[in-house]
Amino acid sequence: MTLQDIINDSQRIVFFGGAGVSTESGIPDFRSVDGLYNQKYDYPPEQMLSHTFFVRKTSEFYKFYRDKMICLDAKPNKAHLKLAELERAGKLTAVVTQNIDGLHTLAGSKTVYELHGSVHRNYCTKCGKFYGIDAIINSTGVPTCECGGIIKPDVVLYEEGLDNDTVNGAVSAIASCDTLIIAGTSMTVYPAAGLVRYFKGKYLVEINRDATAIDDQCDLVIHGKVGETLDKITV
Numbered sequence: 001m002t003l004q005d006i007i008n009d010s011q012r013i014v015f016f017g018g019a020g021v022s023t024e025s026g027i028p029d030f031r032s033v034d035g036l037y038n039q040k041y042d043y044p045p046e047q048m049l050s051h052t053f054f055v056r057k058t059s060e061f062y063k064f065y066r067d068k069m070i071c072l073d074a075k076p077n078k079a080h081l082k083l084a085e086l087e088r089a090g091k092l093t094a095v096v097t098q099n100i101d102g103l104h105t106l107a108g109s110k111t112v113y114e115l116h117g118s119v120h121r122n123y124c125t126k127c128g129k130f131y132g133i134d135a136i137i138n139s140t141g142v143p144t145c146e147c148g149g150i151i152k153p154d155v156v157l158y159e160e161g162l163d164n165d166t167v168n169g170a171v172s173a174i175a176s177c178d179t180l181i182i183a184g185t186s187m188t189v190y191p192a193a194g195l196v197r198y199f200k201g202k203y204l205v206e207i208n209r210d211a212t213a214i215d216d217q218c219d220l221v222i223h224g225k226v227g228e229t230l231d232k233i234t235v
């Protein structure tokens with residue numbers, strides 16, 4: 001069966017995506033050869049994106065975070081736009097993403113479970129006041145709240161847990177879909193990658209440039225670019 005056949009035969013598609021969905025928007029992924037984790041820094045990027053590093057070296061965290069995690073000139077690509085179109089057509093029930101760039105929402109998707117949070121949401125660690133991304137990009141050093149507290153991005157850092165409501169929403173969407181499309185993710189980071197075990201529908205599809213550990217479990221594997229692949233789909 002082709003991807004088009006599977007989509008034609010599906011009414012409740014869920015899309016589970018990772019950093020590879022945003023590379024065609026110009027945002028590097030993490031583990032490809034040109035990915036963030038293969039670039040040279042004073043500390044390993046996975047260490048800089050940890051809770052401990054945020055607490056102990058907050059100004060160094062923000063230097064890396066502003067430099068590498070916020071890509072404001074990135075625009076939704078063909079993958080994001082096609083998924084929003086599938087949702088509007090009533091074929092797709094949810095996007096579950098590991099990405100924090102907000103591009104699915106920007107593309108018009110309504111039901112998006114951001115497992116690792118979003119750069120567009122920031123909170124004061126003292127009083128809980130919400131701040132948009134402007135509070136981060138229009139400041140230097142460690143951004144602080146009017147109350148004097150440190151503002152922290154609503155992004156799941158290493159050592160931190162995922163938001164319960166977000167996980168519950170993603171699990172129920174995956175558990176009740178008829179087709180799960182997994183794309184642009186190396187499927188190496190848990191618990192996100194583990195949510196796929198709740199799938200019990202008809203078709204498991206993977207669209208990924210490189211092979212992953214779930215290739216042999218899938219009904220259809222496409223080793224290619226997710227934007228280009230989805231752009232060929234007619235809704």
Ligand code: APR
Nearest residue numbers: 018019020023029030031098184185186208209210225226
């Ligand atoms: N089309 C299809 N696949 C692509 C594309 C593309 N245009 N570009 C990259 N890929 C694939 C790569 O082959 C790779 O397997 O996307 C995958 C990206 O894998 P990672 O870089 O590991 O990104 P991801 O799986 O999202 O990482 C998960 O790790 O550090 C944490 O919180 C971070 O959310 C992130 C998590």
